[in-house]
Structures are given as C-alpha cells and as structure tokens.
Amino acid sequence: MKEKILVTGGTGYIGSHTVVELQNSGYEAVIVDNLSNSSLDVLDGIASITGVKPAFEKIDCCDLQGLETVVKKYPDIKAIIHFAASKAVGESVDKPLLYYRNNLLSLLNLLDLMNKYNIPNLVFSSSCTVYGQPDTLPVTENMPVKPAQSPYGNTKQIAEEIIQDAARADKRLKSVILRYFNPVGAHPSAAIGELPNGVPNNLIPFVTQTAAGIREYLCVFGNDYNTPDGSAIRDYIYVVDLAKAHIAALERLLANGSRQDVEFFNLGTGKGLSVLEILDEFEKATGVKVKRKIAGRRQGDIEKVWADPALANRELGWKAETATQDMLISAWKWEQKSNIVKR
Numbered sequence: 001m002k003e004k005i006l007v008t009g010g011t012g013y014i015g016s017h018t019v020v021e022l023q024n025s026g027y028e029a030v031i032v033d034n035l036s037n038s039s040l041d042v043l044d045g046i047a048s049i050t051g052v053k054p055a056f057e058k059i060d061c062c063d064l065q066g067l068e069t070v071v072k073k074y075p076d077i078k079a080i081i082h083f084a085a086s087k088a089v090g091e092s093v094d095k096p097l098l099y100y101r102n103n104l105l106s107l108l109n110l111l112d113l114m115n116k117y118n119i120p121n122l123v124f125s126s127s128c129t130v131y132g133q134p135d136t137l138p139v140t141e142n143m144p145v146k147p148a149q150s151p152y153g154n155t156k157q158i159a160e161e162i163i164q165d166a167a168r169a170d171k172r173l174k175s176v177i178l179r180y181f182n183p184v185g186a187h188p189s190a191a192i193g194e195l196p197n198g199v200p201n202n203l204i205p206f207v208t209q210t211a212a213g214i215r216e217y218l219c220v221f222g223n224d225y226n227t228p229d230g231s232a233i234r235d236y237i238y239v240v241d242l243a244k245a246h247i248a249a250l251e252r253l254l255a256n257g258s259r260q261d262v263e264f265f266n267l268g269t270g271k272g273l274s275v276l277e278i279l280d281e282f283e284k285a286t287g288v289k290v291k292r293k294i295a296g297r298r299q300g301d302i303e304k305v306w307a308d309p310a311l312a313n314r315e316l317g318w319k320a321e322t323a324t325q326d327m328l329i330s331a332w333k334w335e336q337k338s339n340i341v342k343r
C-alpha cells in the first residue's frame with residue numbers, strides 16, 4: 001500500500017509541484033487547502049502530469065475541527081508537509097495579525113493533531129529570510145538568525161522556534177525545516193505553475209508578464225548596491241528541484257535517518273544572480289525583450305544572498321540541477337499558457 005502524506009497548501013505553487021513529485025515517487029498525497037490563493041484546476045493539472053488526481057479536502061488549517069476531521073478520515077497518515085501559509089512580504093506589513101494568525105495558528109493546530117494522533121514526521125517550509133543580510137556568503141545553516149524584516153519573516157522565525165520547542169516536549173516529533181531561497185519556474189509540462197494574485201511582487205512573474213505585454217515595463221529595484229552590476233543578488237532555485245528536496249527530506253524522516261529531532265537545510269543552487277543578469281538570461285533563453293527601468297531600492301530588500309547547499313547535498317543526497325535558462329524557459333512557457341487560460 002502507498003504511504004499517505006498530508007500536504008497542506010498542496011494546490012499552491014510549491015505544494016502542487018511537490019504533490020507531483022510525491023506521486024511520481026509512489027506516495028499518496030492528501031491535499032488540504034483553503035484555496036485562498038490557488039484553484040481547484042490545479043488538481044487537474046497534477047492529474048494530467050501523473051495520471052492521478054490527489055485526494056483533496058477544502059479546509060483552512062486555522063480550523064482545528066476541520067483539520068481534525070481530515071486526520072480522522074485518513075488514519076494512516078505517515079507525515080505532513082506543511083506549505084499552507086500567507087507569503088507576501090509587503091502584505092504582511094499591512095496585515096500583520098492576519099499573517100501571525102494564518103501562519104502560526106495553522107502550525108499550532110497541526111502540531112496539536114500530530115501529537116494527539118501520533119503522526120511523528122513534519123517537513124516545514126521556511127525561508128532564507130530568517131538570515132536577513134548575512135555577514136558572510138554563501139549562507140550556511142548555522143549562521144545566526146537575524147531580526148526579521150517583516151511580519152512574514154517573523155512568522156517563519158517563530159514557526160521554527162515553535163517546532164523546536166514542540167520536539168523538545170514530544171520526543172516522537174521529528175522535523176526537517178527547509179529554508180528556501182528564491183523558487184522560480186513551472187513544471188516543464190506547463191500544466192502547473194505559479195499564479196500570482198494581481199500585480200506580481202516577485203521578480204520572475206513580473207519578468208514574464210512584462211515579456212507578455214501585460215506590464216509595460218519592469219522596475220529594477222536599485223542599481224547602486226555593492227554588487228558587480230549594482231543590482232541585487234539572489235539564489236534562484238527551480239521549483240521542481242525544490243519539490244524534489246521535499247521527497248528527500250520526507251524519506252530521511254520516514255527512514256529515521258535524522259541526526260537530530262529538528263534539522264535545517266538550505267535549499268538553493270549555491271549561485272547568486274543579479275536582477276540584471278536574470279533579465280539577460282531570460283532574453284537569451286526566450287529571444288523576448290523585457291522593457292525595464294531603473295527604479296529606487298525596494299524597501300526591506302537585502303543586497304545579496306545565496307546559499308551554501310552543501311549540507312542538503314550531503315545529508316539529503318539532493319542537488320539543484322536545473323540550469324538558469326531552463327528555469328526561465330519553463331516560467332515563460334507557463335506564462336504563455338496561463339495567459340490563454342486565465343486572462
């Protein structure tokens with residue numbers, strides 16, 4: 001029998017790609033999602049890639065009773081991969097309470113149920129935002145967590161602490177916390193991808209929408225950073241590579257292979273690219289020009305960050321493998337398709 005894995009936020013961007021990889025690896029995914037930032041069509045997208053439509057429960061993870069009905073309905077859940085969260089940095093500044101409630105209450109509810117129903121394994125989505133602007137690069141997992149720049153970032157820091165405290169108190173609980181760098185791109189089939197709500201905040205959806213003529217031009221936020229071309233540097237990781245890391249993390253937990261009750265891994269490529277370099281790579285890969293203007297720095301942005309992924313490479317046996325241009329081509333393919341379907 002296939003092992004059942006509960007995936008909260010499984011119709012979202014990273015969640016849906018992970019469900020595909022779970023199914024491709026022989027697991028049965030049960031998705032819990034409130035569809036606040038995703039749609040039921042994603043289930044068809046997943047089915048068109050894997051041949052299997054995953055089980056789906058429309059539940060908000062802040063609803064403890066609702067969540068408990070799911071855990072009772074599927075009594076043999078072996079692990080939980082917890083993606084469900086609000087993730088827009090700017091919005092979190094305007095609506096901090098919403099972010100603390102959504103991101104922390106959902107986690108507390110899950111941990112309560114994991115304890116009550118003896119589900120010992122948790123894979124948790126964290127972010128490189130916990131490092132702030134690191135003093136040295138690349139960033140390793142043992143670098144200090146810096147004061148959060150936004151309520152969103154703070155929810156990730158607090159969530160990491162909650163999980164560690166919960167694991168100290170409940171010896172059965174094991175967790176792998178994955179600190180994502182900048183996830184980009186879409187499944188190569190273009191059956192699933194990122195669906196930003198309204199005007200995108202993130203670079204790649206803005207690039208593809210500008211290339212598609214939906215946005216007039218892209219603002220390059222800052223050209224006076226202390227970087228070779230003056231624009232800010234990030235570690236862009238392909239979403240399918242990122243999804244595969246969740247399977248590696250899950251299998252480590254299921255095999256009881258963790259060295260500690262709670263482990264942290266950076267998920268990045270190890271390579272930093274500037275905004276201008278990304279635009280260059282996109283134009284080379286697709287042959288489509290992206291109109292841009294140099295604008296002032298965006299508030300709250302850091303100058304540069306990229307991962308040292310050596311620990312994940314070694315311990316999870318996982319590596320980000322996809323070339324930058326391939327990630328960007330997948331994003332462009334998805335943009336063109338979602339353009340037809342959604343707009």
Ligand code: UFG
Nearest residue numbers: 127128129201202203204206219220221232234275298301
């Ligand atoms: N950028 C532009 N123009 C745009 C959009 C972005 O120049 O229109 C720049 C940003 O200033 C930044 C880079 O592109 O230098 C990447 O920006 P994103 O918004 O795509 O990503 P961030 O690095 O700001 O944010 C990501 C995640 C967050 C996470 C954060 C941690 O989206 O969830 O990393 O640093 F919290």
